[in-house]
Amino acid sequence: MKSRAAAYVRMSSDRQELSIGTQLAAIHAYASAHELDVIRTYEDAAKSGLEIAHRNGMKSLLRDVMDVPRPFDVVLVYDVSRWGRFKDIDAAAYYEYTCRLHGAKVIYVQEVFGTDEEPMTALLKTLKRAMAAEYSRDLSVKSRAGQDRAVHLGYQMGQLPCLGLTRIAIDRFGNRRPLARGQSKAMQSERIAWVPGPPEEVELVRRIFRLYADANGTIKGVAKQLRDEGLTVPGGHPFTTARVDNLLRCESFAGHFVWGSERYAVGPLKHRRPPTRADNAIEPVIPADLWQRTQDRLWVRRRLRRDKEQMIQVLRERLAEHPGLNCLDLEAMGLRSRRAYTNAFGSVSRALELAGRDPHLVRAQHERQKVVGRRVGDRINRDIARLLRAHGIDCSHHPRSRVLVINGAVRMRLQVLWPRNNRGRQRWYVLKARRPIADFVLLAQMTDEEHAMRFVLIDRAEYRSTTPWLDEQLPPYLTPISTCDGLVQAVRSRVAGLHKADEPS
Template sequence: MKARGGGRFRIDQELDSEHLAAAYVRMSTDHQKYSTENQLNVIRRYAEQRGFQVSEIFEDSGRSGLTVDGRDGLQRLMQKVQNGSATFAAILVYDVSRWGRFQDADEGAYYEYVCSRAGIRVHYCGEQFDNDGSIGSVLLKSVKRVMAGEYSRELSVKVFAGQCRLIELGFRQGGPAGYGLRRQLVDERRTPKGELGRGDRKSLQTDRVVLTLGPAEEVQQVHEIYSMFIEHGLPEKEIASRLNGRGLVTDRGTPWTRSSIHQILTNEKYVGNNVFNRVSFKLKQKRVRNRPDAWVRADSAYPALVSRAVFDRARAIIDARSSHYSDEELLTLLQHALKDEGYLSGIIIDEREDMPSSSVYRRRFGSLIRAYGLIGYAPDRDYSYIETNRAIRDAYPRILNEVIAGFEFSGGKVERNDDNQLLNINDEFSAALVIARASAYGAGYRWHIRLDTGLLPDLTIAVRLDTFNTEALDYYVFPSIDCTIPRMGLSQDNPLALDAYRFETLDFLYSLGRRCSFGEAA
């Protein structure tokens, strides 16, 4: 039998379930000693010594142990334990930290208790104690759980300190550059090495990223935005309407909105300041919008697009626009928005012309959630996903039409099934298009691809959207033979087994639809 997740184990069919065990391995980016193969070697030796046969392997590679989110291997393991479908009597784990680095030590104990209640014992193969329920093992295990969580806390402090140091030195930490700006790669001596495109990342640890001025036409457009706002007194929505009327788009290729104009007028990067830690999500516990006195900054770190005097004038207008509102008036406007929209989010507030921006509510009341609570609105989740889903629904037909146009431009013939949107190219092969949205995951992003195996297309084109979920970041093209699972998870950095299907453009695919003429043989 081939064990799931890699490796082969021969299982004696006559063995009863008491001798069958499942192996759970997890590797983040801690140390090489925690590679899944090294963990399995220790687990194999332990199994041989204790008379176990490993029947299944549950693996989480490149996954943090802070939570169970994103740990598909552990979730599948726990699902089997809880629904009674587990055929094994033991779970073999390398050590307590591989089970998890939960910030609440009781969370790791809870998952172990669930297994114990189902009659399945968790063994820590690399620890110096037997997990046999004795007082000594219980005490040591509790200490190990606390130490595993503390390791992550200490590492978080060190990483944050390193990020703050880089910010103070004027280096960029993540995120797109923004309209009128570009990310530039530099070496350790700050010698420019080239411009990074959207989605590009540095490959050398010693390299750094700074911001630099973008194309001249974008720089000029930023100046015009400030001029229309300050000199002509145009509100953000009117500025966006005028730019859209001229056929201009943002750096993401999307139409201008009130919030995108507001962002240019309020973000300090346009005066060259490097600001970090506005929002923190430490240890994946809670996303917090920090107060300005907690921000980490380096002034005049980048070339400025606008002068400080112009930026301050724009901010003064924005601040004065909201200062005449009392707390009661702001909350009344928020109630009106809730009545009109049915729910509230920062995007909803920013796009309404009859009320101040969401940043005003955060400054006045400390956070949007607190402002919501003052009007009796208690969202049970972040509704910003609704706008994202709406944008994805709008993007799907556009991207699908682009794919069809690409095949036709190459000389191919494309027929689209209106019922399932399946594409038939030259009556030779079929293709399905799926779109994967970007979801924030710790310090990075994740993409979940749903493959409709019921359609049985010859090729599945998976489009990964950028972090704004507006434009295509890249493409994964999977042949039907490899589409055997309904769901697939991608991160910012994926193993070669997945990236072998990745392409920056679909030009190679379009070439498959090109018809070639052959001369008649003599």
């Protein structure tokens, strides 16, 4: 009766010529010559032999060999290197011993040593394992040297950003051929270079950088604004916080290549090489001054790895200056994000409570602000209604909200913006917790003396896309209104434009 055997085969990118088929042919030939019946095959195709983490075939084999009853008696492998090129050669011996401990012998069908467990066989196996590990280390050094050289020549091997850059294939004669996203090069000798993408993609990338750096936006706010405008990356995927964050940190937009970052390196930290940098390797997409402003902002807002006590201490220091500190003030002062405090303490309110904030003081302050805000908002709403009626514009109050109904159909909602001290300067926060139930939103930028400094009239689309923080110097797409006549003219122009858009063509 033939003994039951299992075949284990592995192919990695460093030995493509040693295919799965070649290994199986040698294993089946050995099984026929030694009266073995191969009943199972475990395969790890295109998997590195440096570690077992991603080798599902070997992990499945080790699980099955410990079953009771054991499904096979012998494990057939092409050679020692197919079992693994573990940098720690004891790992290869450990996995082989695990099989033998549970009654399944591991046989390397192409090795010269025998199958008996003799001292000389054990010595030869150890030498073979050391040679396999050394081959892997030597190949890694040579591959890294070639990659470093390619990066300094302006050829990138990393993943293309989702926007703003495209690839071209360059052959050994210097001929260039554009590549579509996801398209592979035609020949092994070709090199891949990155060049600026289509003009509309380049302009969108520059706008994302400007929204973050110049408009004092947040990564989350920029992503939301792009989604509200219906913009997507190539392929139709929406802009997420992670995508915007990756774009803002991608050094390729500044013309620099970085290869071999530590987070992608294998092995202990002390053995990792520093990443390879090639500055000014390609044509930049983002101007140098805009890139630097963006990186400066990211550096200020970077997430430091502080423990909870350090986070609470920062809040204590801020509460000493501002006893009524709230969630919105965290962003205004450049502190850790609300999500960071929520993850660490369950909520921002709980973190502020642990830091010593008086909840009764905050509640009382909040109630005072609500009373003042309601009173001031109602007063401004009445003044605007009287102003519009005085200029012949039909205007009435909506019964259940701070909305003015103009000409019986067009709705305009007033939103009062109070000034805040944001990073040493006065700024106004546009609260966009819900969509406006109106055709237009009139933003009133207030002073500390409860008077409107100026107004900004925007439609629904502009309201969704505008930056959450407004400075004294408004973005170019927003028009300030500082006089009564200017407000009346802006309302008339907006209402006329809305009626014109509703007329059938």
